[in-house]
Amino acid sequence: MNPFVRYLTTLSTTATLSLSLLGAINWRVDPFLIFENNRLGVYSWVERQFKSSAIKTYQHDAVLLGTSKTALINPDDLPMFKFFNASFSSAAPEDILLFLKQNLTQEKFVLIGLDLFTFNEKAYPYNDSNELYRDDLLENLFSLNASKESLRTLGLHFLGRPPLIQENGQRHPSPDNDEDSKGGEVFDARVDRIAHKYYSSFTFSEKRIVALQDIRDLLEKRGVGHKVFLNPINEKEYEALLSYPQAHTSLLTLKKELSRIFPGYVDLTLSRYSKLSYYYKDDPVHYKPHVGKWIVDEVMKNSL
Amino acid sequence: MLFNSYSFLFVFLPIVLGLFFALGRPGDRRAATVCLLASSLVFYGWWNYRFLLLLVVSILFNWFVGETISKRTPPERPAGQKPLLVLGIVVNLFFLGYFKYTNFFIQNVTAFFNTRSPLYDIILPLGISFFTFTQIKYLVDAYRGQAKPYPFLQYSLFVTFFPHLVAGPILDHKSIIPQFADKKFVLFRADHMAKGLTLFFLGLLKKALLADQMAIYATNVFDASAMGVIFTFFEAWVGALSYTLQIYFDFSGYSDMAIGLALMFNIKFPINFFSPYKAVNVIDFWRRWHITLSHFLRDYLYIPLGGNRKGVVRQNLNLFVTMFLGGLWHGAAWTFVIWGSLHGVFLAINHGWRSLRQRLGHDVEHSSRPGRFLSRMVTLVAVIGAWVFFRAADLETAFRVLKGMAGIHGVSLPRGMAENSPFLAKWGFLFNGLTPTLGISPSTMTFYISVALVIALFGPNTMEIINNDGPTRSPVGEKFFHWRPSPRWAVLIGVGAAFSVMALSQVSEFIYFQF
Numbered sequence: 001m002n003p004f005v006r007y008l009t010t011l012s013t014t015a016t017l018s019l020s021l022l023g024a025i026n027w028r029v030d031p032f033l034i035f036e037n038n039r040l041g042v043y044s045w046v047e048r049q050f051k052s053s054a055i056k057t058y059q060h061d062a063v064l065l066g067t068s069k070t071a072l073i074n075p076d077d078l079p080m081f082k083f084f085n086a087s088f089s090s091a092a093p094e095d096i097l098l099f100l101k102q103n104l105t106q107e108k109f110v111l112i113g114l115d116l117f118t119f120n121e122k123a124y125p126y127n128d129s130n131e132l133y134r135d136d137l138l139e140n141l142f143s144l145n146a147s148k149e150s151l152r153t154l155g156l157h158f159l160g161r162p163p164l165i166q167e168n169g170q171r172h173p174s175p176d177n178d179e180d181s182k183g184g185e186v187f188d189a190r191v192d193r194i195a196h197k198y199y200s201s202f203t204f205s206e207k208r209i210v211a212l213q214d215i216r217d218l219l220e221k222r223g224v225g226h227k228v229f230l231n232p233i234n235e236k237e238y239e240a241l242l243s244y245p246q247a248h249t250s251l252l253t254l255k256k257e258l259s260r261i262f263p264g265y266v267d268l269t270l271s272r273y274s275k276l277s278y279y280y281k282d283d284p285v286h287y288k289p290h291v292g293k294w295i296v297d298e299v300m301k302n303s304l
Numbered sequence: 305m306l307f308n309s310y311s312f313l314f315v316f317l318p319i320v321l322g323l324f325f326a327l328g329r330p331g332d333r334r335a336a337t338v339c340l341l342a343s344s345l346v347f348y349g350w351w352n353y354r355f356l357l358l359l360v361v362s363i364l365f366n367w368f369v370g371e372t373i374s375k376r377t378p379p380e381r382p383a384g385q386k387p388l389l390v391l392g393i394v395v396n397l398f399f400l401g402y403f404k405y406t407n408f409f410i411q412n413v414t415a416f417f418n419t420r421s422p423l424y425d426i427i428l429p430l431g432i433s434f435f436t437f438t439q440i441k442y443l444v445d446a447y448r449g450q451a452k453p454y455p456f457l458q459y460s461l462f463v464t465f466f467p468h469l470v471a472g473p474i475l476d477h478k479s480i481i482p483q484f485a486d487k488k489f490v491l492f493r494a495d496h497m498a499k500g501l502t503l504f505f506l507g508l509l510k511k512a513l514l515a516d517q518m519a520i521y522a523t524n525v526f527d528a529s530a531m532g533v534i535f536t537f538f539e540a541w542v543g544a545l546s547y548t549l550q551i552y553f554d555f556s557g558y559s560d561m562a563i564g565l566a567l568m569f570n571i572k573f574p575i576n577f578f579s580p581y582k583a584v585n586v587i588d589f590w591r592r593w594h595i596t597l598s599h600f601l602r603d604y605l606y607i608p609l610g611g612n613r614k615g616v617v618r619q620n621l622n623l624f625v626t627m628f629l630g631g632l633w634h635g636a637a638w639t640f641v642i643w644g645s646l647h648g649v650f651l652a653i654n655h656g657w658r659s660l661r662q663r664l665g666h667d668v669e670h671s672s673r674p675g676r677f678l679s680r681m682v683t684l685v686a687v688i689g690a691w692v693f694f695r696a697a698d699l700e701t702a703f704r705v706l707k708g709m710a711g712i713h714g715v716s717l718p719r720g721m722a723e724n725s726p727f728l729a730k731w732g733f734l735f736n737g738l739t740p741t742l743g744i745s746p747s748t749m750t751f752y753i754s755v756a757l758v759i760a761l762f763g764p765n766t767m768e769i770i771n772n773d774g775p776t777r778s779p780v781g782e783k784f785f786h787w788r789p790s791p792r793w794a795v796l797i798g799v800g801a802a803f804s805v806m807a808l809s810q811v812s813e814f815i816y817f818q819f
Contacts, residue, residue, distance in 0.1 A: 002494050003789045003790075004494035004495045004497070004498040004789045005494045006789070006791075006794075007494075007498045007789035007790070007791075007793070007794045008494060008497060008498055008501070008794075010791055010794035010795060010798065011498075011501065011502075011794045011795075011797050011798040011801065012798070013798070014794065014795045014797075014798025014799060014801075014802070015798040015799070015801040015802045015805070016802075018798065018799050018802035018803075019802045019805060019806070022802065022806065138310070142805065142806055143806055143807075143808075144512070144803070144806040144807045146806075147806060185734075192533075193528070193533055196531055196532065196533065197531075200531060200532075
């Protein structure tokens with residue numbers, strides 16, 4: 001046989017076999033929970049997929065929704081109801097609305113934690129699609145990302161690491177990230193960077209206010225009890241926010257709108273939960289899970 | 305349609321290859337040639353069918369002008385050919401200028417006169433810089449008597465041939481069009497297909513594995529800098545170095561894919577990159593980086609301006625003007641102009657240094673090892689510094705990054721060094737970690753950048769691997785880097801192909817598509 005023809009045959013056979021093998025691994029490990037084969041636990045950032053699926057099987061009568069801040073809260077610690085933590089990263093109001101429309105069934109209560117930064121349409125463009133996440137079969141079988149996550153899932157599972165997301169929806173905080181913040185130069189630099197990302201050139205999203213109204217209407221129509229709160233931000237971040245006049249004005253506008261749409265909402269923006277030690281040393285954005293419990297306790301107390 | 309997309313790899317390419325070779329007959333190449341031309345137009349129109357008309361009009365116009373000019377060869381060329389050449393060049397540059405530079409012109413004029421004017425919503429046709437230069441080359445060669453009248457079909461295919469249409473290489477009609485006339489052009493050749501596929505996947509791997517990974521770090525630094533974030537010494541160097549590597553692997557990867565694709569159709573494209581970061585000086589750099597563009601600039605701008613034939617001062621001016629325009633060709637922004645101008649200055653300095661060494665009796669073609677090492681480092685640093693302008697969103701961002709690279713925003717060392725090196729604190733060093741603001745794990749970043757750097761600085765390039773040239777001639781190179789149609793290479797490239805197909809889902813455009 002012509003050596004080049006043999007070369008081409010071997011090349012195509014190898015490529016096909018390699019792709020098939022990797023596709024088979026990705027299908028079996030199912031890191032993104034697309035094929036309902038995942039038995040090893042969720043070690044990838046697939047909150048939207050996981051929670052859309054897990055909410056259907058996890059026994060609960062209330063839902064906690066919000067961004068990654070509320071995702072760290074342990075729903076088993078929360079009062080009055082058996083919560084499922086359906087929070088996910090950068091959950092903007094239209095994402096929350098979409099989630100509720102697609103997944104709300106027999107729940108009696110919905111608790112929503114909101115963040116100002118998700119109302120900045122410049123940094124967080126509005127999600128016009130009717131999808132919370134992309135569900136591409138080819139990509140989930142054959143993409144580099146899927147393969148990396150499959151190998152990561154296998155590795156972390158066999159190393160005995162806990163999954164990233166618990167059955168109840170709580171996001172597992174990183175074990176390297178446990179120390180309380182004491183402020184300092186590095187912390188301040190990170191706050192500045194985050195504040196710049198969240199609050200510079202702030203374009204207040206009116207469409208998201210409409211989404212909030214739609215959330216209220218949906219919950220009232222279904223007779224589901226609900227409460228809304230504005231998440232706290234740490235005191236350094238609040239100082240930084242004040243230096244962005246547009247963002248500060250937007251915060252005031254948001255508070256006004258929340259009073260109108262959700263009377264009795266709880267504003268915790270700058271509160272006792274803004275203390276630096278309630279946040280992680282290397283992460284000025286997320287308060288610790290036990291702080292989250294205190295926050296929900298206070299909000300739920302206000303809802304009685 | 306991108307080369308690195310499912311639709312191209314699994315739909316377009318197999319169909320075109322299949323049809324092309326099915327229609328190919330040694331006695332009649334017309335059907336296969338028409339098929340390839342039609343496919344290339346579909347490829348271009350896939351991006352935006354409205355600009356197909358522009359492409360077709362451009363081809364018709366240039367072919368007509370070129371044919372008219374080339375019908376007479378010197379010294380019989382009648383008067384009237386030069387005005388026709390000038391007309392041809394002006395019309396080409398007019399369209400390029402309109403689409404590419406209108407808003408840049410408006411912005412600068414209004415800024416100068418401190419007035420306001422709305423900008424126009426002008427979409428830049430894909431590849432316009434490339435197919436404009438390719439055809440200007442043809443017109444000038446026709447005027448010089450270096451081009452004969454070509455059949456319209458072959459000329460059209462030369463301009464539209466999809467492997468080079470949107471981002472080069474800038475082809476020479478003299479070497480490409482005769483290949484279309486070859487009887488064996490339309491016949492399947494397993495050796496060409498094998499080499500072509502190998503080159504294609506090597507290029508795709510460079511893009512997916514190396515360029516896109518470097519892009520993560522570069523984007524982090526440059527986008528944050530554009531927002532006003534200040535980076536310390538190591539972070540700024542991470543940004544600059546990773547962009548240096550990103551643009552090389554991205555563009556050379558694309559060129560490899562283009563050359564590989566062309567070879568599958570039995571067409572040999574010129575080499576476009578040859579390990580540019582191994583250059584011993586800036587003159588050498590431009591013999592290795594975007595070779596087809598630098599040849600164009602040399603043959604159609606630098607030499608017609610006078611080259612080095614009119615004294616040192618004029619030579620330096622010619623170098624500066626050539627590179628100034630070369631920078632402007634890349635984009636309608638002062639950052640590109642400064643990048644080009646910097647290279648003009650570097651070239652002038654390099655030529656001056658060579659002259660000085662020659663006057664001192666040194667052998668400029670051979671240097672000592674320490675000398676070569678030093679000149680490689682100086683060249684690399686100069687090139688990296690210039691890339692900062694190329695990548696930055698604006699001049700302010702560029703200077704912010706450069707200041708970081710110079711240590712003006714501080715040098716931050718690992719926290720663990722604080723206790724053991726108190727004297728460093730006295731000298732103003734910080735101990736917040738190597739990348740306190742960047743927020744990316746330094747160890748992962750260092751690993752990826754080091755691997756990419758070693759490949760760029762010391763590894764054989766794709767052309768050396770495929771053509772068994774350069775370092776592959778050493779015993780080690782022979783064993784590990786000399787491509788041959790062996791089972792080992794087939795398995796290696798097969799696995800690489802699978803890997804690069806997997807990377808297709810992370811679709812990212814090639815950098816040079818924006819030019």
